Amino acid sequence: MTSPSLAEFFSTMERFLVERPREPTWLVERFPGWKARPERLAIYGRFVEGHVRRVTASVYPACRELLGEERWDSLLADYYLTRPAGEDPRINGCARSFPDFLAEREDLPEWLAPLATFERAKLEVYYHPARIPLQPEHLVPNPTLEAFESSWLVCQAYARFRRGAATPPEPGDEIALLWRSPRTRFVCWRAASPRELLALKLAVEGISVEAAAAAGGVAPADVREAVAACAREGLVLAPAGEA
Amino acid sequence: MSSTTLLGAGIGLRREFFEDLLASERRPDWLEIVSENFMGVGGRSRWALEECLGRWPVIPHGVNLNIGGPDPLDEAYLEGLSELVRRTDAPFFSDHFCYSRLGGVYLHELLPLPFNEEVIAHVVPRIRAVRDRVGRPFLLENPSYYEVMPGSTLDEAEVLTRIVEEADCGLLLDVNNVYVNAQNHGYDPVAFLDRLPLERVGYVHLAGHTPEPEAIIDTHGAAVPEPVWDLFAALLERTGPVSALVEWDHDIPPLDVVLDQADRARALLTAAAPAGAES
């Protein structure tokens, strides 16, 4: 056989593996005289696409269950063609663009992309590089916090999925909050209620309990209790003795 | 420290083992981590690594260095890797003789390169550049391959030997990969070992594989099979004690099952030590 240059080899492999899935016989024919067994080459095509499928399924289990196996499968085939692995050398990087991919499709339930955004945030929070200060000097938000607004009640839907009773999110305005517990290092999540929003406002804006109470027309003790409750869950972090 | 520091018998640190390993009375001699899983991450992964670093030597072993690929070495990746090697204070670090990225996209697979002069000339300076950048000895692992790539004019043993000698790096010898490749391509695995520069072996991988209709697949999803143990013993006859690492990445069993495998490896290392010497 004539010897292909390394550059020719790579560009052909890229077309085989990345550009779009192709038959292994196509690859063998690109190199006249190459005595390759197509079934052996098929292993690589299967593996490379398989990583994207496996990782995406593990990051978005609720989306997968609610879509059903057949629809999930054909969706993943399309997702693979977007070259999702991208520039992140970490394996989970290949699942990162999935919510954006879903948001651009018009043939899917509207709640799917918000639910996927929630599941992606859960992963990002779990691995978030920030160190969580256990003894901050003043009230601060948990540095791993992710918050996003949606017109679907994704937190409730995700909780149902976790209980083994998955049904699609219902419509409704929601701010989903996700943060890593300083205690367990696992991810906590909740749809923001006035209590969480108040505690976060104090932590983010550095407002005193008294000022917040006066502004909201409530008793300082109620504000203090809201902050303490959120600090116990790690949503905000309070100086020693204040939680 | 050199790339031949003797570490004993270790296991891969998997997140399934974090709590059990830290609580266990049984102890591997050392741990290997998949570099990418600990680069730039916090939470449980960083906590577990920090706890382990106080107890065991930890060696970063990468899958996405992409030493043989067409893209330039990824500067951000090298920065993260250097930081990890410093943080673990590892005596050496390793990755595979393969490519894993095309057109800027990581494929998360150890893809086989052709065996030829152009590949040697491509890989050798990249190994040197990586070693200089990271500042510690580098070990190159022999991967499994299911087909010989087009344009191959040499064979695997010759290419591996030429690369590690010309780059002056160590060899991470995956004994399971030698066995799997020998079975899949029909050659004698012991004769293959005899063609490698065994004095450069920094450590050894031991793992399980899965027979499939088209080939034996290097799955790391089962116990080390008897023929792989036999091949490891044949290697030790040639090298004396070397550091050994049990890889188990899929269908991960309880920690004790993996530690049993490490114990078996350690027993072979001890038996291979010259009388009166410490392994």
Ligand SMILES: [Fe+2]
């Ligand atoms: Fe290996």
